[in-house]
Amino acid sequence: MENRIVAGKTIRQWMRELPLLENMIRTEEVFWPNPNICSFDQATRHLPLGERDVKEAEERLARFAPYIAKAFPETRDSGGIIESPLIKIPKMQRYLEEMSGQPIEGEVWLKCDSHLPISGSIKARGGIYEVLKHAEDLALANGLISIEDDYAVFADEEFRKFFSRYSLVVGSTGNLGLSIGIIGARLGFHVTVHMSADAKQWKKDLLRSKGVTVVEHLTDYNKVVEEARRQSAEDPASYFIDDENSIHLFLGYAVAALRLKQQLEDKNIIVDEDHPLFVYLPCGVGGGPGGVTFGLKLVYGDHVHCFFAEPTHSPCMLLGLMTGEHDRVSVQEFGIDNRTEADGLAVGRPSRLVGKMLEHVISGVYTVDDSTLYRLLAAMIDTEEIRLEPSALAGVAGPVRLCQDQAARMYLEQHHLTEKMNKATHICWATGGSMVPKDVMDAYYQEGKRRQG
Numbered sequence: 001m002e003n004r005i006v007a008g009k010t011i012r013q014w015m016r017e018l019p020l021l022e023n024m025i026r027t028e029e030v031f032w033p034n035p036n037i038c039s040f041d042q043a044t045r046h047l048p049l050g051e052r053d054v055k056e057a058e059e060r061l062a063r064f065a066p067y068i069a070k071a072f073p074e075t076r077d078s079g080g081i082i083e084s085p086l087i088k089i090p091k092m093q094r095y096l097e098e099m100s101g102q103p104i105e106g107e108v109w110l111k112c113d114s115h116l117p118i119s120g121s122i123k124a125r126g127g128i129y130e131v132l133k134h135a136e137d138l139a140l141a142n143g144l145i146s147i148e149d150d151y152a153v154f155a156d157e158e159f160r161k162f163f164s165r166y167s168l169v170v171g172s173t174g175n176l177g178l179s180i181g182i183i184g185a186r187l188g189f190h191v192t193v194h195m196s197a198d199a200k201q202w203k204k205d206l207l208r209s210k211g212v213t214v215v216e217h218l219t220d221y222n223k224v225v226e227e228a229r230r231q232s233a234e235d236p237a238s239y240f241i242d243d244e245n246s247i248h249l250f251l252g253y254a255v256a257a258l259r260l261k262q263q264l265e266d267k268n269i270i271v272d273e274d275h276p277l278f279v280y281l282p283c284g285v286g287g288g289p290g291g292v293t294f295g296l297k298l299v300y301g302d303h304v305h306c307f308f309a310e311p312t313h314s315p316c317m318l319l320g321l322m323t324g325e326h327d328r329v330s331v332q333e334f335g336i337d338n339r340t341e342a343d344g345l346a347v348g349r350p351s352r353l354v355g356k357m358l359e360h361v362i363s364g365v366y367t368v369d370d371s372t373l374y375r376l377l378a379a380m381i382d383t384e385e386i387r388l389e390p391s392a393l394a395g396v397a398g399p400v401r402l403c404q405d406q407a408a409r410m411y412l413e414q415h416h417l418t419e420k421m422n423k424a425t426h427i428c429w430a431t432g433g434s435m436v437p438k439d440v441m442d443a444y445y446q447e448g449k450r451r452q453g
């Protein structure tokens, strides 16, 4: 094993250069402060994307709001804007403090993307955005609309008939498939979702009930995406949603930051030099947390600190960042099995697009054990009555880890944050859960109680 060559070096050499790797290979929980972080201005000077692009994405979503409100009545109250609440979770904060014996300075909040309308996960941002973008491109190119029109017409039969000439293809561990499938089928597209072996049965059932073609694979996420990409390329009427490389997905996620800024202002929460903001984002391939991070950095610059959270068995982004090899390395090549109950995070190879864009921007990455995810899942129900899927709890471990882990405390010291922590805001990004069927959620809860002992 130690003599195996990965990206030009033996695993033994890699471990000598990166001592933390040994802990990762043993699937222990680790905290990695990013040694390559630099000021946001410096880090983004050469990036191909900027504020203008995120604004454009926000405007596009606003154009589609009349359609969304019409096609998905649950969004009528928000005027067709797909957004989630930000809520304070003091009881959960107390639980975290008691369980860890570690006081958490500052206030802990939950960003409830778990309760985003339409598809109940963070994918209702990026996934839906990219399908709308594609639908708009097709409609504009074929003279069906102009950009000043009322987009409610997208719900008309004529549009559905038009889109039925086209198809959408995506590879997914579950939630991206749900978001693409639901919005795609509603618009009239033929949608094919390729699901990885870890995808949950209820997600496949739900999609089939909406007329989506679900192809089940026995392989893991990256292989499935590869196969889906290949199949889509054979059909000129087919559009592939590329979770590993898509700028559109990324921008759809980034819009979250502009909305969060407003929510924080409405709640009189200050973010500035003396009031740091810490955000903890569950990470699979990286698009969701990456897009949100990019948006938040545009808004708050160096006053926001974004940490990615991965399962101990699937630390792909951490591996890509720490080695600097990004998608040239996978967890499996290092003998890590990519088996986790956090299905949304079960990814062995990270997005190169995200890793390269944010290698100097992400504050750090930590890993979480499945057992911890389950315990937090049950505690979140007991304390706050909020039901999340296992993946979504990865971010909830963040505030404790930041205050407790030795490496994290060094990060705080180096950035002169230690003495500001009593004025800090922590936001745990709850990435999914409201669509989980009751019997499945009950089983998760029981498992969590069992693991709490």
Ligand SMILES: *Cc1c(COP(=O)(O)O)cnc(C)c1O
Pocket (backbone or CB within 6 Å): 121, 122, 123, 175, 176, 282, 283, 284, 285, 286, 287, 288, 289, 344, 345, 389, 391, 392, 431, 432, 433
């Ligand atoms: C997809 C997903 C994530 C992570 O998003 P990536 O873009 O894969 O990094 C986190 N949590 C849940 C519940 C998800 O479905």
